[in-house]
Amino acid sequence: MAYTGLPRIKHVRAFTVRGGGADYHDQGAGHWIDDHIATPMARYPEYRQSRQSFGINVLGTLVVEIEAEDGTIGFAVTTGGEPACFIVERHLARFLEGRNPAEYEKIWDQMYFSTQYYGRKGLVVNAISGVDLALWDLLGKLRGEPVHALLGGAVRDELQFYATGSRPDLAKDMGFIGGKMPLHHGPAEGIEGLRKNIAELATMRERVGPDFWLMLDCWMALDVDYATRLALAAHEHGLKWIEEAISPDDYWGYAELKRNVPRGMLVTTGEHEATRWGFRMLLEMDCCDILQPDVGWCGGVTELLKISALADAHGKLVVPHGSSVYSYHFVITRHNSPFAEFLMMHPGPSEVLPMFHPQLIGEPVPVNGRLRASALDKPGFGVELNRDLPMHRPYAR
Numbered sequence: 111m112a113y114t115g116l117p118r119i120k121h122v123r124a125f126t127v128r129g130g131g132a133d134y135h136d137q138g139a140g141h142w143i144d145d146h147i148a149t150p151m152a153r154y155p156e157y158r159q160s161r162q163s164f165g166i167n168v169l170g171t172l173v174v175e176i177e178a179e180d181g182t183i184g185f186a187v188t189t190g191g192e193p194a195c196f197i198v199e200r201h202l203a204r205f206l207e208g209r210n211p212a213e214y215e216k217i218w219d220q221m222y223f224s225t226q227y228y229g230r231k232g233l234v235v236n237a238i239s240g241v242d243l244a245l246w247d248l249l250g251k252l253r254g255e256p257v258h259a260l261l262g263g264a265v266r267d268e269l270q271f272y273a274t275g276s277r278p279d280l281a282k283d284m285g286f287i288g289g290k291m292p293l294h295h296g297p298a299e300g301i302e303g304l305r306k307n308i309a310e311l312a313t314m315r316e317r318v319g320p321d322f323w324l325m326l327d328c329w330m331a332l333d334v335d336y337a338t339r340l341a342l343a344a345h346e347h348g349l350k351w352i353e354e355a356i357s358p359d360d361y362w363g364y365a366e367l368k369r370n371v372p373r374g375m376l377v378t379t380g381e382h383e384a385t386r387w388g389f390r391m392l393l394e395m396d397c398c399d400i401l402q403p404d405v406g407w408c409g410g411v412t413e414l415l416k417i418s419a420l421a422d423a424h425g426k427l428v429v430p431h432g433s434s435v436y437s438y439h440f441v442i443t444r445h446n447s448p449f450a451e452f453l454m455m456h457p458g459p460s461e462v463l464p465m466f467h468p469q470l471i472g473e474p475v476p477v478n479g480r481l482r483a484s485a486l487d488k489p490g491f492g493v494e495l496n497r498d499l500p501m502h503r504p505y506a507r
C-alpha cells in the first residue's frame with residue numbers, strides 16, 4: 111500500500127494568554143521569582159527590586175494550535191504572547207496548512223529560513239519553537255504515541271529533577287537532587303552585594319548539609335571579573351555550578367570564565383541561546399560544561415535533536431531549561447541528559463505546583479523529586495489545554 115502520509119494540516123491558530131503558564135515570570139506580587147533577583151538591568155536602581163518593572167513578563171504566553179483534517183488537534187505553549195501570534199499567523203502558518211505533519215524537517219527549514227532576515231534568535235525562534243512543539247504533539251496524537259516514543263524511546267525508567275527556587279532546603283525535603291537559587295545581588299551592589307550572595311549560599315549549605323547540590327543562577331547579570339570572584343568565594347561552600355553568569359552574546363567571556371573557575375565547579379548556560387548554530391558556538395569556543403537550551407525558545411524538538419547530538423559528540427551534557435512536559439519527553443530519551451530542571455512555581459516556594467500552571471490539564475509533577483516514565487505515556491506531550499482560561503486570538507484569519 112503506497113505511503114499517503116498523515117491527515118493534512120487544516121488550520122494553524124495562535125492565541126495569547128496571561129498569568130503564569132509558559133510565561134512563568136508572569137506571576138503575582140510576593141513571588142520568590144520576582145524578589146530582588148540580579149539581572150543586566152540591575153545597574154539601574156529603579157529596575158533592581160523587580161524584574162517585572164523592566165518587563166520580564168511583557169510578552170505573555172503563546173498558545174499554538176494545529177488542527178488536522180480529521181479534527182485531531184495538537185497544541186503547545188511557550189513564551190511569546192501577541193507579537194508571536196502575529197509571526198505564527200501572518201508568516202509561519204503558510205508553511206504548514208495543507209501539509210503532511212510528518213514533514214517536520216521541511217516545515218522547520220522553511221519556518222527558519224523564511225524568517226532568518228529578521229529572526230534567528232529570541233521571539234521569532236520562540237514562535238517557531240511553539241509551532242514545532244504543537245506539530246510534535248499532533249504527530250503523537252495522530253500516531254497514538256507519546257513524543258518520547260517518537261524520539262527513540264526512554265533510556266531510563268524515571269526522570270530525576272533538581273529544583274529552581276529560593277529555598278533549596280525545602281527542595282531537599284521534597285526529594286529533589288539539588289537546589290538552584292537565583293542570585294540576588296549583581297556588580298552594581300559592589301562588594302557588599304557579593305558578600306550577601308555568599309552569605310546566602312553559606313546559610314543554605316549549612317541547612318542542606320555537605321552533599322546536596324547547590325547552584326546559583328545569575329540570569330546574565332554579571333561580568334567576567336565579578337563572576338570569577340563569586341565562583342572563587344562560593345567554592346568553599348561547594349557550589350556545583352554557576353549558571354548564565356554573563357551576557358549570552360559574550361562567548362569569549364564564557365570561555366574566559368570557564369578557565370577561571372575553580373576545578374570541579376561547572377559553568378552552565380544556554381537558556382537564551384537558539385538553534386544548532388548558537389550552540390555550536392558555545393561548544394566550539396568551550397564556553398560551558400552543561401548546555402541548557404529551552405525547548406520552547408531554542409527551535410523546538412526538531413532543533414533540540416540536532417543540538418543534543420552535537421553536544422553529545424563533544425561529550426557535553428544537555429539539561430534543558432525548565433519547560434515542563436516539553437523537556438521531560440526529550441530528557442528521558444537521551445543519555446547525555448541525565449536529569450531535568452523543575453522550576454518551583456509556588457510563591458514560597460513551599461510546595462510542588464505544575465510548572466506551567468494553570469495552562470496544562472494533566473501536567474505531571476515530580477513526586478519525591480522523580481517522575482516515572484509511565485507518567486509520560488499518553489499520546490503527544492500527554493496534556494490538554496485548559497480552555498477555561500481567557501485566550502485571545504489577535505490575528506484570526
Ligand SMILES: C[C@H](O)[C@H](O)[C@@H](O)[C@@H](O)C(=O)O
Pocket residue numbers: 143147274275291292293327329381431432451453
Ligand atoms: C530563577 C532564574 O532567575 C530564572 O527566573 C529562571 O527562569 C531560569 O534562569 C532558570 O534557569 O530556571
Ligand SMILES: [Mg+2]
Pocket residue numbers: 327329353354381431
Ligand atoms: Mg537559568
